[in-house]
Amino acid sequence: MRHLPALAPEATDARLTTAYYLDADGLGPYVTSLLARCRSVFDVKPLLTADLDNPSACGLNTDRGGVIDPGALVEGEVILQCGARIEAGAMVFGPALICTGSVISAGALVREYSVIGPGCRIGFNAEITRSLLAGHIFAKHACFIGDSVIGRRVNFGAFCSTTGLRCDNGPVAEPAVEEITVNLDGRRVGTGQTKFGAVIGDEVALPAGTELSPGTLIGPGTVIYPRHHVGGFLPAGSRVR
Numbered sequence: 001m002r003h004l005p006a007l008a009p010e011a012t013d014a015r016l017t018t019a020y021y022l023d024a025d026g027l028g029p030y031v032t033s034l035l036a037r038c039r040s041v042f043d044v045k046p047l048l049t050a051d052l053d054n055p056s057a058c059g060l061n062t063d064r065g066g067v068i069d070p071g072a073l074v075e076g077e078v079i080l081q082c083g084a085r086i087e088a089g090a091m092v093f094g095p096a097l098i099c100t101g102s103v104i105s106a107g108a109l110v111r112e113y114s115v116i117g118p119g120c121r122i123g124f125n126a127e128i129t130r131s132l133l134a135g136h137i138f139a140k141h142a143c144f145i146g147d148s149v150i151g152r153r154v155n156f157g158a159f160c161s162t163t164g165l166r167c168d169n170g171p172v173a174e175p176a177v178e179e180i181t182v183n184l185d186g187r188r189v190g191t192g193q194t195k196f197g198a199v200i201g202d203e204v205a206l207p208a209g210t211e212l213s214p215g216t217l218i219g220p221g222t223v224i225y226p227r228h229h230v231g232g233f234l235p236a237g238s239r240v241r
Helices: 028-036 041-053
Strands: 074-077 078-080 092-093 096-098 112-115 125-130 143-146 181-184 187-190 199-202 216-218
Touching: 028 041, 028 112, 092 096, 112 125, 181 216
Parallel strands: 074 092, 078 096, 096 112, 125 143, 199 216
Antiparallel strands: 181 187
């Protein structure tokens, strides 16, 4: 299979900016600040990682008033803001940030370098890793969100999954070695990362069983009808059958 060359991200292309996918207003001080510092959607994970490695430098140590129920498993540096809750039977491995009003329910797994923005609901058998969930996101059923940027009021149906590794060049390597690219106008644009799942804009609902290819970009307000697989770039307001 012939692969198109990967190009450097273009700051002038609005489709690669966080503002194309997410409205940052009302997402709390940290998430709003994070998005404002990102030149493109590809900056979110590296900046988030650096912030969680040094939370004092970005003011994340000032609010730790959340509740950890007896029976929850919490390891590492987990910042739990006031009004957030980790229920009995949930597992959270830091460094991670759980923002105001979010609930990590029994059976959920939040792994390292994840930011769960305000008002999210993470349910039984949902797994989150190395991702930003901007706010008011429902992942209440079994699903996987990895290496991704998820806009506000996105709903993950049961058994939805992002995928962050290429598997088209033989056996999968761990740690990953091949850069993930996104496809815009027939060009491959480099993400600078070997694991990159998806960017999903505000108010998108993924039907149950949806699988997303590595480097999927879904604009806000997109309507996706029940189907097995989605990939590539979907402009804002798309309707996909």
